[in-house]
Amino acid sequence: xxxxxxxxxxxxxxxxxxxxxxxxxxxxxxxxxxxxxxxxxxxxxxxxxxxxxxxxxxxxxxxxxxxxxxxxxxxxxxxxxxxxxxxxxxxxxxxxxxxxxxxxxxxxxxxxxxxxxxxxxxxxxxxxxxxxxxxxxxxxxxxxxxxxxxxxxxxxxxxxxxxxxxxxxxxxxxxxxxxxxxxxxxxxxxxxxxxxxxxxxxxxxxxxxxxxxxxxxxxxxxxxxxxxxxxxxxxxxxxxxxxxxxxxxxxxxxxxxxxxxxxxxxxxxxxxxxxxxxxxxxxxxxxxxxxxxx
Amino acid sequence: xxxxxxxxxxxxxxxxxxxxxxxxxxxxxxxxxxxxxxxxxxxxxxxxxxxxxxxxxxxxxxxxxxxxxxxxxxxxxxxxxxxxxxxxxxxxxxxxxxxxxxxxxxxxxxxxxxxxxxxxxxxxxxxxxxxxxxxxxxxxxxxxxxxxxxxxxxxxxxxxxxxxxxxxxxxxxxxxxxxxxxxxxxxxxxxxxxxxxxxxxxxxxxxxxxxxxxxxxxxxxxxxxxxxxxxxxxxxxxxxxxxxxxxxxxxxxxxxxxxxxxxxxxxxxxxxxxxxxxxxxxxxxxxxxxxxxxxxxxxxxxxxxxxxxxxxxxxxxxxxxxxxxxxxxxxxxxxxxxxxxxxxxxxxxxxxxxxxxxxxxxxx
Numbered sequence: 001x002x003x004x005x006x007x008x009x010x011x012x013x014x015x016x017x018x019x020x021x022x023x024x025x026x027x028x029x030x031x032x033x034x035x036x037x038x039x040x041x042x043x044x045x046x047x048x049x050x051x052x053x054x055x056x057x058x059x060x061x062x063x064x065x066x067x068x069x070x071x072x073x074x075x076x077x078x079x080x081x082x083x084x085x086x087x088x089x090x091x092x093x094x095x096x097x098x099x100x101x102x103x104x105x106x107x108x109x110x111x112x113x114x115x116x117x118x119x120x121x122x123x124x125x126x127x128x129x130x131x132x133x134x135x136x137x138x139x140x141x142x143x144x145x146x147x148x149x150x151x152x153x154x155x156x157x158x159x160x161x162x163x164x165x166x167x168x169x170x171x172x173x174x175x176x177x178x179x180x181x182x183x184x185x186x187x188x189x190x191x192x193x194x195x196x197x198x199x200x201x202x203x204x205x206x207x208x209x210x211x212x213x214x215x216x217x218x219x220x221x222x223x224x225x226x227x228x229x230x231x232x233x234x235x236x237x238x239x240x241x242x243x244x245x246x247x248x249x250x251x252x253x254x255x256x257x258x259x260x261x262x263x264x265x266x267x268x269x270x271x272x273x274x275x276x277x278x279x280x281x282x283x284x285x286x287x288x289x290x291x292x293x294x
Numbered sequence: 295x296x297x298x299x300x301x302x303x304x305x306x307x308x309x310x311x312x313x314x315x316x317x318x319x320x321x322x323x324x325x326x327x328x329x330x331x332x333x334x335x336x337x338x339x340x341x342x343x344x345x346x347x348x349x350x351x352x353x354x355x356x357x358x359x360x361x362x363x364x365x366x367x368x369x370x371x372x373x374x375x376x377x378x379x380x381x382x383x384x385x386x387x388x389x390x391x392x393x394x395x396x397x398x399x400x401x402x403x404x405x406x407x408x409x410x411x412x413x414x415x416x417x418x419x420x421x422x423x424x425x426x427x428x429x430x431x432x433x434x435x436x437x438x439x440x441x442x443x444x445x446x447x448x449x450x451x452x453x454x455x456x457x458x459x460x461x462x463x464x465x466x467x468x469x470x471x472x473x474x475x476x477x478x479x480x481x482x483x484x485x486x487x488x489x490x491x492x493x494x495x496x497x498x499x500x501x502x503x504x505x506x507x508x509x510x511x512x513x514x515x516x517x518x519x520x521x522x523x524x525x526x527x528x529x530x531x532x533x534x535x536x537x538x539x540x541x542x543x544x545x546x547x548x549x550x551x552x553x554x555x556x557x558x559x560x561x562x563x564x565x566x567x568x569x570x571x572x573x574x575x576x577x578x579x580x581x582x583x584x585x586x587x588x589x590x591x592x593x594x595x596x597x598x599x600x601x602x603x604x605x606x607x608x609x610x611x612x613x614x615x616x617x618x619x620x621x622x623x624x625x626x627x628x629x630x631x632x633x634x635x636x637x638x639x640x641x642x643x644x645x646x647x648x649x650x651x652x653x654x655x656x657x658x
Contacts, residue, residue: 082634086633086634089637091422091423092363095423096562096566097629097633097634099629100563100626100628101626102626103622103623103625103626103629104623104627105626106626107619107622107624107625110618110619111619225427225430233423264439264443265439267434267438267439271434272435274427274428275416275431275435278419278420278427278428282419282420
């Protein structure tokens with residue numbers, strides 16, 4: 001039972017980071033219909049930018065804020081340069097543009113920062129674990145959880161109560177209607193990418209704090225795909241719940257199934273879950289169900 | 295597809311469907327075969343031959359991707375998984391059971407095809423993005439988990455299967471040098487392209503194209519969608535398995551590293567740049583994607599040898615050292631730029647150029 005609780009709590013804490021990145025992904029899909037396969041690389045860029053600032057001696061909170069700013073700028077630039085010419089093109093072409101972007105970003109990251117694992121030195125979060133009852137939790141996880149929750153609340157508030165957030169919701173709901181009511185779709189698309197970049201950057205920074213930072217953090221960013229498929233592609237609550245569930249499932253699989261296999265369950269299990277979800281409930285928990293017989 | 299020269303008239307459908315329609319094309323093709331079988335092996339150095347092998351491997355691997363994406367409309371982002379299944383089946387059969395290479399290769403193809411059908415099954419229920427996700431999952435489940443953790447343990451060989459020299463042979467002919475691999479490659483590429491082209495002008499190919507263009511209309515016309523989709527997956531997986539099995543002949547050891555996710559994406563990039571829905575596109579794309587980076591590398595290497603250029607551009611040695619990453623970034627950028635500015639790929643551009651000169655100077 002203790003093991004179960006331990007795994008569950010760790011899963012929730014890590015899952016909150018996935019939820020944050022998944023939120024960014026869902027946002028792009030909702031607003032502009034782009035299925036973004038470059039999410040892993042977005043997390044990488046954010047993480048490395050933050051690391052660079054931190055190693056220049058800037059306090060962590062400030063470095064994180066700068067990362068948000070850079071993410072915002074990069075997001076808008078990416079949208080204008082690469083995605084805007086693709087508006088109205090077939091879905092596959094747009095997906096492949098994001099795949100191309102993934103390669104491009106990954107190559108740039110490796111070119112600039114190298115492939116060795118780097119850690120945030122000095123430690124951002126204290127090393128001593130925290131005890132919740134009998135359950136041991138690293139402080140990194142706890143702070144990552146807190147940061148993700150704060151950002152999640154921030155983003156959700158943004159959608160619900162600000163003008164731009166509402167216009168994004170309107171565009172997601174019905175693009176034509178939104179356009180005819182004077183919503184500027186260009187700004188909305190750019191904003192969606194900017195927010196995705198920001199969310200991914202913070203998620204990447206937090207993941208990098210947990211295990212050190214190298215290219216494999218980009219692989220963790222890919223885990224958002226099972227999360228959004230589980231939650232339903234165009235549902236914000238779905239993305240959050242999906243991220244949490246994927247975090248939990250991953251940790252439980254690691255804890256209970258590892259002894260039956262030579263290893264590697266942790267990396268693959270979310271994808272196996274995704275295939276099962278796709279087979280039986282392809283629209284996820286709260287995605288829009290479009291009746292489409294194949 | 296291009297215009298015929300003046301004065302050539304067809305009286306029968308058979309003539310109209312012939313591959314080589316005029317004497318000129320016959321001459322061109324015989325010249326091409328002569329080049330491929332005689333001039334290149336005779337006059338190209340070992341380095342060029344090894345590059346040609348990579349081009350051939352890319353063509354073989356991309357045929358299946360082209361079939362699925364370009365002709366059947368089923369996007370696959372996990373094709374390296376099927377290559378891996380073929381390669382591992384072939385190697386295992388050769389090492390454990392001492393089965394001859396050609397039979398092992400065909401078995402590899404069949405296993406690759408069946409594995410591909412397994413992950414193509416969701417295509418009966420989902421399409422578009424959801425199918426992309428499934429094939430991506432195929433990549434991770436197959437290569438990162440199934441092969442790395444289980445298949446690699448068979449025979450206690452560790453993660454990489456080393457292939458002792460002399461294992462790969464066809465009858466008495468040992469395939470050990472790059473030159474032997476080159477001949478195998480050329481024959482396989484010609485065979486696979488023949489099979490593919492013939493499939494595409496038969497009932498099966500027409501069904502695939504109908505599914506790609508409009509699956510609901512295809513179903514109303516009586517095309518059994520699920521069957522033909524799974525058939526497409528099988529054939530594509532078969533080509534993939536053969537490609538993987540072929541590549542074992544030029545490797546010292548097979549390991550999961552050769553079939554990573556990046557290679558799957560690379561193959562999709564090859565057909566996007568070459569041209570989706572065109573057999574020429576596979577060849578042009580493979581050549582572009584292999585020759586351009588090699589040429590670039592050669593250029594940078596030559597430039598670094600000359601102190602003048604190094605003074606002019608001090609980042610050159612670093613660029614050469616990290617060429618792999620430069621290549622990756624350039625590849626990504628190339629895909630994006632092609633999709634934005636030349637979405638029909640090289641083969642379409644080539645077709646346009648050819649027609650321009652066919653009709654030149656009176657293009658109206």
